[in-house]
Amino acid sequence: MPLSVLGIETSCDETAAAVVRLGGARPEILANIVLSQTGEHAPFGGVVPEIAARAHVAAIDRVVEKAMAEAGIGFEELSAVAATAGPGLIGGLIVALMTGRAIAAVHDLPLVAVNHLEGHALSVRLVEEVAFPYLLLLVSGGHCQLLRVYGPGAYRRLGTTIDDAAGEAFDKTAKLLGLTQPGGPAIEAAAARGNPRAFQFPRPLLGRDGADFSFAGLKTAVANAVRDLGRAPSQGESEDIAASFQAAIIDCIADRTQNALRLFGAGPGGARPALVAAGGVAANRAIRSRLERLAEKAGFDFKAPPIPLCTDNAAMIAWAGIERIRAGHAETSEPIARPRWPLDELRAGEGLRHAPGAKGPKA
Ligand code: KG4
Ligand code: ZN
Numbered sequence: 001m002p003l004s005v006l007g008i009e010t011s012c013d014e015t016a017a018a019v020v021r022l023g024g025a026r027p028e029i030l031a032n033i034v035l036s037q038t039g040e041h042a043p044f045g046g047v048v049p050e051i052a053a054r055a056h057v058a059a060i061d062r063v064v065e066k067a068m069a070e071a072g073i074g075f076e077e078l079s080a081v082a083a084t085a086g087p088g089l090i091g092g093l094i095v096a097l098m099t100g101r102a103i104a105a106v107h108d109l110p111l112v113a114v115n116h117l118e119g120h121a122l123s124v125r126l127v128e129e130v131a132f133p134y135l136l137l138l139v140s141g142g143h144c145q146l147l148r149v150y151g152p153g154a155y156r157r158l159g160t161t162i163d164d165a166a167g168e169a170f171d172k173t174a175k176l177l178g179l180t181q182p183g184g185p186a187i188e189a190a191a192a193r194g195n196p197r198a199f200q201f202p203r204p205l206l207g208r209d210g211a212d213f214s215f216a217g218l219k220t221a222v223a224n225a226v227r228d229l230g231r232a233p234s235q236g237e238s239e240d241i242a243a244s245f246q247a248a249i250i251d252c253i254a255d256r257t258q259n260a261l262r263l264f265g266a267g268p269g270g271a272r273p274a275l276v277a278a279g280g281v282a283a284n285r286a287i288r289s290r291l292e293r294l295a296e297k298a299g300f301d302f303k304a305p306p307i308p309l310c311t312d313n314a315a316m317i318a319w320a321g322i323e324r325i326r327a328g329h330a331e332t333s334e335p336i337a338r339p340r341w342p343l344d345e346l347r348a349g350e351g352l353r354h355a356p357g358a359k360g361p362k363a
Helices: 038-044 049-071 090-107 116-126 166-176 183-191 216-229 235-264 285-298 315-327
Strands: 003-009 014-022 027-036 080-086 111-115 134-139 144-151 154-160 274-278 301-303
Touching: 003 049, 003 090, 003 315, 014 049, 014 315, 027 049, 027 315, 038 049, 049 090, 080 090, 080 116, 080 315, 090 111, 111 116, 111 315, 116 134, 116 144, 116 274, 116 315, 134 235, 144 235, 154 235, 166 183, 166 216, 166 235, 183 235, 183 285, 216 235, 235 285, 274 285, 285 301
Parallel strands: 003 080, 080 111, 134 274, 274 301
Antiparallel strands: 003 014, 014 027, 134 144, 144 154
16 A cells, blocks of 8 residues: 655744655655745844744645645545654744644544654655664754664664754854855855865864764854954955864764764674764765765765755655654654654663664654
């Protein structure tokens, strides 16, 4: 029985809807519509929750209609609706859930409440076969974590950020340099033209045990460097700061990931394990190539979704819904919006409380 799922994502500043079908061995993305609100938040230098919620309400019906039309299927052909229920901005989450609930009620379909982080965590499997367990580096605007992924609903965290997320550091650096938001792509482009050794920025936690991250000191050092110039940086200075910042953050990410590769150990039965990168920051080509080299050295395969599936989208939400349905834990009882919803309820060293694949820790 093929599974066709409509995914709805509105947890931050993208209004997105997608249809994913699993008929044969591999899933197909029938439609993947992402409407970015970047322009609406630009005058404020960051995402304004109230503006985001209103913009989602105004756009969501149109975005869902467009996804269904592009997929070329009717609502009656869907198997389920999957909506992001958290973590994220409460106003946006309510839009996804209410829209999903209304469509599910009218067409008598189950509604699967999806954790946005699980969407990122499983996104790579939408495009290629990657066996569980794998080591996941989840790097986005709100999160920076290293996790052991056992399967849908079963995660163990090996490390997390003790202050800022990596994406946040990119966004704040871009803001200091007067570049456009989201900052990641702007910094990546500027860095490609700059000298990564022009500024000596700190690499917090480098060489220390464990797999936690810290970026606050790096962010402050960039702010100080800009302040010390005593004026707006020239284009050349801006490119040098961007390149030096990116080199520092890549060193931090690589160092922490290297420790996690060691903590992860070998794959089951000696199989070659995979290091997977996902989330918006995983769209960065310089980060991807550094991680690829690191994985290769440690005897891991490196996998990352194609760039449009790294940043927020609804195809990954539909796919996480399918993974949950297949694993038999797509519980659909009255989902609620959860602004905070950690992926793991487990910590490194605590051991799995639920067997992978069973109705497990959802976090
Ligand atoms: O996953 P995502 O779209 O949204 C969240 O769940 O947070 O991630 C957004 C973050 C933003 O901070 C953005 O600046 C960053 O991902 N990002 C990048 C790149 N593209 C997006 N960071 C570095 N390099 C990029 N090319
Ligand atoms: Zn995201």
